[in-house]
Amino acid sequence: MNPETKRQKKQSVLQCFMLALLSACFLIAANTIFHSAQWITGEFSNYQKHKEAFLQSSAVNTTKLEHRERGMSSCLLVMDDNHFLIEWLAYHYHVLPLRHLIVAVDPRSRTSPRSILERYRTRINITLWNDKDYYTANQKEREEAEYWAERKFGSDIPKSLIQHRARQRLFYYHCMQHLKAEGREWTLLTDSDEFLRINYQTVHQVSNPAIDSIVIPPISEEGSVLTFLHHNQRNPAFNISSSGPCLQVPRIRFGTVERDNVHVSAHNTIGINASALQTTRFQTHAKSGNYPLNRISKVLVNLQQVPWEDLVPVESIHLPLRHLCKRRKLHIRTHQQVLVLQHYIGTWQQYSFREDARTGNERSAQSYQKAANVAQETDDAIVPWIQGFVEHQGLAAAQELLKDVGEVPVVSQVPSVNKTTPVKKSLAAKEPPAKPVRWLLTDPPTPSIQLLPLAATNQTKVPLVLAEGVESVEGDDEIAPPDKIDWDKAFP
Template sequence: MPPSSVLVPTLLVCSIVCCLYPILLSSPHPTFHRSAISRELDSFVTQKLNLTALYPPEEPLPNPPLSDGHDTFSACLLVMDDNHRLIEWLAYHYHVLPLRYLVVAVDPRSKTTPTSILNRWREQGMYILEWSDRDFWKRKSPLRDIPDDAELQVKRDRHRGRQKYFYRQCLIHLKEENRTWVSLHDSDEYMVYNHAGGDKFREWEDKMKDRHSRSVHSKEVRIEPSKTPPTTAEEGAMIKYIRQEQEAGLEFYQSPCIGIPRLTFSAVETSTSITKGLAPEIASSFDLEQFDTLRWRKHAPRNDFVKNALGKVMIDVSRVDMKNTPMFRSLHRPIQSICPAPWHNDWSSGIRINHYLGSWESYSFRDDARRGFERSREQWEFKSTSSAVQDDDNVTPWLNGFVESQGLPKASSLLHNIGLPKHYRNEKDHRWNLLPDKLAKIMETDVTIANDNKMVAFDAFVREKYRNSSLRR
């Protein structure tokens, strides 16, 4: 007879499994049976994530004196429970751009506050404003709370409308503050020099040379930098590089609104040995797998607007009459009179944005209004593998450069608590499964993939996934 100290926990675990099993059998998502049990047992043996301990509430520290607006970047950023990503995002853009003025709007539904993280960077010389809705919502009628059970379209419209108002007011403010270049990308996106190498890239480049030699594409000229772009290890080099290329007359950099293509990075893991090899000098000082920019190296094909989605922009507000711009209709082309159409050609772009899907825990961490529809477990699985075609390490040198410029003690302090704790599992991730009516509609149709349409490809992925799981049962 085993001792009671062993028997009681064993019986408790067995009880958990027995209670879960009938629920899982009736689940409309059979492929999650085993993983759901695994996650429940994980949550039994690991600590519950204490958000208050991770990100303690703080009052904002006083801002430092304003830095020069000509040789630094500014940014407008919307956040909602993004702290695990915000730490890396701030360090990277502080070092590479250099980012010195940030306006942050925190979603009122957010369960965490970013202030404790932002205070680190105020002490580093970054000027940071934390806005609430009343700071940018200038209409007479206030923003009203939307109930949790509101229709998806209502939630989506609120989210996108709020984004447009925030970005416009943020740009107006930065214009008044005599800033110049402003980035408008998210906390899972990183601006990087667009000069990749490797066999897969060379294959793509040869193909593009042939394609762009034809008359129909003759206007899409391969960008030729006046000088070799720096690496991300070089501190504060991007603004200098942009100024240099403007003076050299490169067309890409002349507009006050530059369109930037995105490149989606999948959730296909990089081996630990490769990850450590990307920053060997500091591999023993940091858990490099906590960095999105080092952990995820495989991306979707360039110029595939289905997998990479539409591009983003950066705007030089010193050259734009912001107060007289019309309301933004699209975040991908906020000012139609000066911003290009959002299908930005990678071939002719000197800068790009790396967009990281991230791990499942990171993807599902916040309570997204699109959960169960546009953002679901199935969407994450589909994007995880369909965006893993080529490798790219352009972004990775930044961490070595950051540690070298800051020193290891300061860099470690600024990067403290980066990523989600390794023990974290989403205890409610069943809520991210496709909504039953959405799944039923997909399963009832049988459209073959005659093109690369995103929804057609995703629907086919879902049908194969659940039909195969039914056959295995």
């Protein structure tokens, strides 16, 4: 074969190879475009399906705002805690700012939050749910949730407690779906005795104003939490964006030991009864490392970053997004996070009023006695919120929004939720604590006023204590029943 023929043959082979390569590239590109179009269509269809299911439901009673303000959202399950709810609403309306709220009322509740929620009808978009809106509507879903709760926490606990655990998880699941369908972003999953704020001590310690572009609004400024998140979400010093859509927030338990409180006197002079507010009255709390008292962390969720397929029935109210919440330690110290939740126990009258399903198991006179008398550290960073709230709302409006705050209603007959387990006595009977406890002036008279010894402020790290046979506390909203906690380690 002469050289010219060889050259032509090589060119033909090369041309065939190039043609085959181009054909393959074309097929790959066409396939990619086809599947991308399918994915986009599927996502849009999925969004429309959920939007219709959650926004057009006639069973949901929603108060619409004439002018929607951009703000944060929250899911709140309540039961006989109006005395906390009044302050919780005012505080988060100002500090977050809370603008979209879904409230579910436990069917065993003897009081209704409706009149309190009505105060915010022109301020917050509020949706009020009952059991049929999320818990009893789907029988299979409910049975699966109760079966899961029984397996997780044991079949020997009362039926009411199993339903409580299942109700929590289904409520968070449906609430997040509803808020995502409405296009909401940051959503707080917490209780009415927990108050979210910027962790100013940690933020100032880890940031360097000389080199970092940071915004740290004071708590007295309206919307301080959202302002902080939006301006600092990608700041490497705070490590917020790396947490994904689930931002774990540590809780700090505040007791009822009172110091000479200049804050109460100061705010009383501006027309606000600060002695009725948890956030201005109490400043003593457990140390960050005291896990038996502080309990497990909660979360702030960015729903815009959550795909629809990841919104499934919640396994853990502390890690509500199974695939997106980082499986890091559930017990984290305050210096590990730029936000913190202040968790208040309240007075004995407030604590014992609610017929909680955990009464006699995780809630008892003993557990109250220990938690109420904690005074390992002091923190008053939250106090200035009330000054900002009054300045922004005006004194008359602030007084109206805070009307009856902290007051516990008188109920003629208090049913027990543990009738099937008589050994677990009701707290509503005001059973005396096993040891003397300091009673506050607002509480019923008692012959005992002795105060337990206070814990030292310079103690070392407290080891984690679990219930017998428990290998992990992941998914539980309590570290252990009071009779399983080593209180000598909690209170060195």
